[in-house]
Amino acid sequence: xxxxxxxxxxxxxxxxxxxxxxxxxxxxxxxxxxxxxxxxxxxxxxxxxxxxxxxxxxxxxxxxxxxxxxxxxxxxxxxxxxxxxxxxxxxxxxxxxxxxxxxxxxxxxxxxxxxxxxxxxxxxxxxxxxxxxxxxxxxxxxxxxxxxxxxxxxxxxxxxxxxxxxxxxxxxxxxxxxxxxxxxxxxxxxxxxxxxxxxxxxxxxxxxxxxxxxxxxxxxxxxxxxxxxxxxxxxxxxxxxxxxxxxxxxxxxxxxxxxxxxxxxxxxxxxxxxxxxxxxxxxxxxxxxxxxxxxxxxxxxxxxxxxxxxxxxxxxxxxxxxxxxx
Amino acid sequence: xxxxxxxxxxxxxxxxxxxxxxxxxxxxxxxxxxxxxxxxxxxxxxxxxxxxxxxxxxxxxxxxxxxxxxxxxxxxxxxxxxxxxxxxxxxxxxxxxxxxxxxxxxxxxxxxxxxxxxxxxxxxxxxxxxxxxxxxxxxxxxxxxxxxxxxxxxxxxxxxxxxxxxxxxxxxxxxxxxxxxxxxxxxxxxxxxxxxxxxxxxxxxxxxxxxxxxxxxxxxxxxxxxxxxxxxxxxxxxxxxxxxxxxxxxxxxxxxxxxxxxxxxxxxxxxxxxxxxxxxxxxxxxxxxxxxxxxxxxxxxxxxxxxxxxxxxxxxxx
Numbered sequence: 001x002x003x004x005x006x007x008x009x010x011x012x013x014x015x016x017x018x019x020x021x022x023x024x025x026x027x028x029x030x031x032x033x034x035x036x037x038x039x040x041x042x043x044x045x046x047x048x049x050x051x052x053x054x055x056x057x058x059x060x061x062x063x064x065x066x067x068x069x070x071x072x073x074x075x076x077x078x079x080x081x082x083x084x085x086x087x088x089x090x091x092x093x094x095x096x097x098x099x100x101x102x103x104x105x106x107x108x109x110x111x112x113x114x115x116x117x118x119x120x121x122x123x124x125x126x127x128x129x130x131x132x133x134x135x136x137x138x139x140x141x142x143x144x145x146x147x148x149x150x151x152x153x154x155x156x157x158x159x160x161x162x163x164x165x166x167x168x169x170x171x172x173x174x175x176x177x178x179x180x181x182x183x184x185x186x187x188x189x190x191x192x193x194x195x196x197x198x199x200x201x202x203x204x205x206x207x208x209x210x211x212x213x214x215x216x217x218x219x220x221x222x223x224x225x226x227x228x229x230x231x232x233x234x235x236x237x238x239x240x241x242x243x244x245x246x247x248x249x250x251x252x253x254x255x256x257x258x259x260x261x262x263x264x265x266x267x268x269x270x271x272x273x274x275x276x277x278x279x280x281x282x283x284x285x286x287x288x289x290x291x292x293x294x295x296x297x298x299x300x301x302x303x304x305x306x307x308x309x310x311x312x313x314x315x316x317x318x319x320x321x322x323x324x325x326x
Numbered sequence: 327x328x329x330x331x332x333x334x335x336x337x338x339x340x341x342x343x344x345x346x347x348x349x350x351x352x353x354x355x356x357x358x359x360x361x362x363x364x365x366x367x368x369x370x371x372x373x374x375x376x377x378x379x380x381x382x383x384x385x386x387x388x389x390x391x392x393x394x395x396x397x398x399x400x401x402x403x404x405x406x407x408x409x410x411x412x413x414x415x416x417x418x419x420x421x422x423x424x425x426x427x428x429x430x431x432x433x434x435x436x437x438x439x440x441x442x443x444x445x446x447x448x449x450x451x452x453x454x455x456x457x458x459x460x461x462x463x464x465x466x467x468x469x470x471x472x473x474x475x476x477x478x479x480x481x482x483x484x485x486x487x488x489x490x491x492x493x494x495x496x497x498x499x500x501x502x503x504x505x506x507x508x509x510x511x512x513x514x515x516x517x518x519x520x521x522x523x524x525x526x527x528x529x530x531x532x533x534x535x536x537x538x539x540x541x542x543x544x545x546x547x548x549x550x551x552x553x554x555x556x557x558x559x560x561x562x563x564x565x566x567x568x569x570x571x572x573x574x575x576x577x578x579x580x581x582x583x584x585x586x587x588x589x590x591x592x593x594x595x596x597x598x599x600x601x602x603x604x605x606x607x608x609x610x611x612x613x614x615x616x617x618x619x620x621x622x623x624x625x626x627x628x629x630x631x632x633x634x635x636x637x638x639x640x641x642x643x644x
Contacts, residue, residue: 006381008333010443013340013385014450021451034449035426051337053345054358062341081345085412085450089386092444094476095437099428102465102509109427113420121425121448124415131480136517136554138510144599145579170574174611190431190465191512212575251490254532258466259512269490269497286610288637292630295637304637310612311634317616318628 008044011036013086015044016062016076020083024068024075045074052080093128097121102137106188107145108152140191145211148193154216155195158183159227164219165197170212172283177201181208182223189259198225241279246299248273253294256287271296285310335361336378340387340405349392349402385443412447422448422455427463435467466512469531474538475516479504484521484541490533497535502527505551511602519549526552558601558622564608565619567591572614576607591616601626 011034018033019025025033031041045064052061062082065075088096100118103109122129142148158165167179181197184205188194193210246265249256249272257264262274278284285307288295298304330338338360343350356362356371365371382389388406417425429445432438471487478485489500503519513530520527567586568576577583577594586593596604605626608615612631617624 004439005332005336006384007439007443007446009336009340009381010385010446012333012337014446017450029454033454034446047331047334047337051334051341051360054342054360056360080341082341084410086410086447087386087412088444088447089384089440091384091440092386092447095432095441096425096428096444098437099431099441099465100425102431103424103428103463106463109424113418114424117417117421117424117428120415120417120421124413126413131476134476134479134506136506136508138508138555138557139600141511141600141603144597144603147578170578174572174574174614176574188463189512190463190509211578214574214578251533252530255511255513258532285612289609289612289630289634290606291634292609293633295633298637301638308635308638311631311637314609314613314616315628315631315635317613318624 010086012044012048013082016048016079016082017085019074019076020079024065024073027072027074030074045069088125088128090128090131093121093125094132097125097129097132098135101132101135102190105137105143106140106190106193107143108149108193137190142188142192142211147213148210151210151213151216152186152193154218155183155186155210158218158223159186161218162223162226164221164223165195166217166219167208168214168216169208170214172280172286174282176214180219180221181206182225184225184228196228241277243278243281243284245276245278245284245303246273247276247291247295248297249291250294250296253291256291260287281306330361330364332361332378335359335374336381339378340382343389343403343405344407344410346404349390349404351402355403384440386447412451415448415451417448417452419453419456422452426455431463431465432467433464435465436473437468466509466514468507468514469534471516471531471534471538472507472514474540475504475507475531478538478540479506481540482543484544485538486541487538488535489529490535498522500527500529501541502529503549506554507531508555510555510557515555517552517555519552528555560598560601560604560620560623562598562620564596564598564604564617564623566594566596566608567616567618568594568611569614573611576611576615605630 015030015034027041027045028038031038034041036044048062049064054060060080061078062080063078065077068075097118100114100121104114104118125132155165165181165183167181168176169179170176179199179201181195181199183195183197185196186193187196187207195208195210197206197208198204199206247256251267251269251272254272256262257272257274260276262276264272265275266273281303284303288298288307289311298307339355342355342359350358352375355375356365362371362374365374379389388409390404390406392402392404425445425448429441432441475485484501485504486499486501488497490497499522501521502516503521504516505518508515508517508528513532516529516531518527518529519525563581566576567588568591570590570592576596579596580594581597582595584593601622604623608617608623609627609630617627
């Protein structure tokens with residue numbers, strides 16, 4: 001996707017302020033600092049070099065040391081008065097403050113750096129900070145699973161050291177398995193944490209929910225796969241399965257389509273019909289039991305029969321004395 | 327002659343307006359600032375300049391419009407240099423690392439661009455970051471009404487919108503004193519006071535049909551803003567009977583697990599949590615788990631089981 005003009009101008013403004021405060025920066029360091037490719041950083045400096053004050057004659061232009069530039073180093077000679085860093089726009093401050101407050105709720109992220117970053121940003125944001133205060137974040141599900149924070153630390157350690165992980169994991173079918181995985185990334189959807197990893201047992205990429213990890217330890221063996229760079233397109237945490245199922249849902253359960261990449265076949269004020277590609281029928285059963293009254297119908301019928309029978313067995317336990325209800 | 331990119335033109339405009347001794351007129355900008363000469367006619371210049379003004383404001387650059395005798399009827403523009411600077415902010419490598427993680431939570435959403443720009447501006451005065459998170463975070467993409475609602479909240483305005491009720495599916499016009507936006511369980515909500523229903527309500531933004539209209543300020547009969555919604559949490563520990571070797575994920579978060587007097591069951595105690603999350607977790611195990619306490623969790627799980635038990639009813643009749 002092409003970068004938005006405003007985003008690029010924000011970087012040009014930030015770069016010149018950054019360079020004005022330093023004697024010299026290598027092009028590679030400049031690119032790394034602003035999180036762009038060296039080629040993009042080069043284009044940015046070249047654009048800055050062409051800009052200046054009206055007249056655009058010698059002495060009106062932003063200028064760099066030419067001989068250093070030829071050696072891959074950036075050294076600013078003339079900033080044309082642009083050395084001041086620009087304040088945050090209202091929308092920019094709101095977007096950042098809300099994001100910080102949201103991630104502060106996730107287990108494993110709260111810490112002194114997050115608290116102090118939020119304090120400093122709030123001070124710099126001015127009135128935008130009070131706008132951002134109107135956004136609240138509900139306690140994520142992962143916050144109720146205390147073991148997640150410990151697993152997060154282990155996974156980060158393995159990612160940082162380029163090691164494999166030995167996992168004991170319980171999947172949707174309630175089956176406990178031992179797996180050795182090569183960690184690729186840690187992901188969160190704001191509600192749960194997932195480890196994206198190449199599973200040697202499955203021979204493929206799998207997503208492991210950290211609240212379903214029984215134990216995790218960093219292996220002595222090096223991982224052959226490098227951690228992935230961010231790629232929003234690859235961040236879906238659900239594999240596409242072979243079982244096609246159609247769910248007729250109450251409109252309030254529209255989230256099923258949104259969260260699980262479902263295809264909406266029909267939508268009215270009374271119901272929404274969603275097609276899902278399910279990899280594991282036991283995952284579907286758990287979803288159906290979670291939806292309860294919000295699921296009006298399920299097709300094919302074999303799935304409906306299986307999960308309805310399971311629900312009846314479960315209900316029986318509430319009625320039998322030995323089932324535990326006193 | 328090489329064409330001037332919009333970014334280059336915008337940057338040149340900032341330099342010109344920052345350094346100008348007096349406000350610049352449109353004519354001065356058109357003839358003097360690099361890039362505007364590419365406008366082929368007056369209309370093209372106007373479009374170009376209007377776009378650039380919007381971009382400058384988006385960037386937080388304080389662009390002032392001056393009307394006065396100096397230019398007759400014509401407008402003049404300048405940048406308010408006293409309001410231009412980022413306030414002094416000293417960030418540690420850890421803090422800029424955290425901010426970097428925060429800036430990416432909106433990837434794929436409209437807020438991604440302003441968040442990235444905000445981070446970029448902070449990088450101008452920041453040291454190299456450490457990445458304390460090594461993780462990628464996403465929040466649910468805010469619905470299209472997000473911006474309008476956030477603005478209405480900060481300006482204490484009322485809003486009205488068509489809302490699809492959960493049970494009837496009927497669409498009704500609501501008039502709401504908006505209090506706050508809430509992200510919960512993968513969706514965005516508006517919490518506020520519903521003037522039609524005369525009570526506090528939570529509105530799921532995906533069920534708002536169409537746009538949000540902001541009403542003129544109306545302070546009469548305004549309700550005090552209530553506390554933030556916190557979901558329905560259980561107040562006491564949940565006590566469960568669990569089949570041996572089953573429901574491992576549930577046991578992982580247990581406060582205690584011990585054999586029960588009843589044969590074939592373990593007694594598992596969970597700390598209080600969100601009622602909906604607990605009911606989902608428990609119901610998913612069907613007959614492997616039986617809830618003893620608290621009663622609201624028993625009800626929530628049984629409601630789910632009863633509905634699912636009827637899923638093949640049509641099947642049986644046939």
